[in-house]
Amino acid sequence: xVFSSILLRPWFGCLLLKRRKISILEFFSRKAIIPxxxxxxxxxxxxxxxxxxxxxENIEKVQQLKDAVLERERAxxxxxxxxxxxxxxxxxxxxxxxxxxxxxxxxxxxxxPDGKPVRFIFLTITPDGKDDWQVQIxxxxxxxxxxxxxxxxxxxxxxxxxxxxxxxxxxxxMW
Numbered sequence: 001x002v003f004s005s006i007l008l009r010p011w012f013g014c015l016l017l018k019r020r021k022i023s024i025l026e027f028f029s030r031k032a033i034i035p036x037x038x039x040x041x042x043x044x045x046x047x048x049x050x051x052x053x054x055x056x057e058n059i060e061k062v063q064q065l066k067d068a069v070l071e072r073e074r075a076x077x078x079x080x081x082x083x084x085x086x087x088x089x090x091x092x093x094x095x096x097x098x099x100x101x102x103x104x105x106x107x108x109x110x111x112x113p114d115g116k117p118v119r120f121i122f123l124t125i126t127p128d129g130k131d132d133w134q135v136q137i138x139x140x141x142x143x144x145x146x147x148x149x150x151x152x153x154x155x156x157x158x159x160x161x162x163x164x165x166x167x168x169x170x171x172x173x174m175w
Contacts, residue, residue: 101121
């Protein structure tokens with residue numbers, strides 16, 4: 001009995017650690033991509049992405065979701081370097097995380113640290129109380145988009161299907 005406890009305890013601990021780590025690709029969908037954001041402001045982009053998220057997840061309280069994202073955006077901007085923004089919110093309107101991708105071909109002013117216009121927007125919606133999911137998702141997006149080749153391919157992609165393939169290929173090794 002003692003012998004099995006000594007062997008099984010580290011194994012169970014390892015299993016629990018692996019279980020906490022999320023598989024980010026399950027939160028993306030090829031149907032949740034806007035290959036050409038219309039409009040020139042971050043509010044326009046967020047509105048389009050929120051509407052797609054609400055449609056994708058059958059969320060009726062679209063305005064509540066939009067308000068949550070905009071409130072977070074106003075509190076602290078979500079632009080990163082190299083043309084990337086990750087607007088996000090935690091809400092009880094979703095049961096599982098959802099990532100919606102938008103691409104702006106012309107770029108959107110987003111007050112990014114490097115001054116570059118944002119071309120890639122990853123709207124991330126996570127359930128209330130799941131802070132660890134949001135942190136992991138944002139970290140994996142940042143890692144994926146730090147690759148110049150991935151950004152170039154996504155910018156050159158012909159449509160949402162091609163963007164999906166690029167994202168899937170880039171994230172597959174990370175999960």
